[in-house]
Amino acid sequence: MTIANLIFPAAGVFLLIAIIQKGHVPSFSQWLVAVWCFVFPFLMTAFGVWMRRHRNKAASETQSFTFSEDALFIEGGSFSVNMKWQAIHRIRETKQYFLFYISSFQAYFLPKNVLDSQATEYLRDLFHKIHKS
Secondary structure (H helix, E strand, O other), X not given: OOXXXXXXXXXXXXXXXXXXXXXXXXXXXXXXXXXXXXHHHHHHHHHHHHHHHHHOHHHHOOOEEEEOOOEEEEEOOOOEEEEEHHHOOEEEEOOOEEEEEOOOOOEEEEEHHHOOHHHHHHHHHHHHHHHHO
């Protein structure tokens, strides 16, 4: 969590408390500033994600995933990655994705809507087998 994510909401709370302790009712503009203090960190996070996606050409390319018992191979128009399963930090399944973490905060993702049920079950079995070994 960045400092801005803590400082701005704290500033909003401090502003409202300071105004109310003086016995005043916050004006519209003061409420607006306080609300902005809470919204700003979320907007900056969303903007940062948007900027990274637009700067990262690979994120917008069609990607091809190939799975084997030994490795994961991912290929796009401008890159190709071949990783042994030992290099994968963690594998998570959500409602919409399979996530292949290469670090605590970086992951490749495979949308589940591009898979049929047979492929999804194959991957679950493969991941279970890899996890056991």
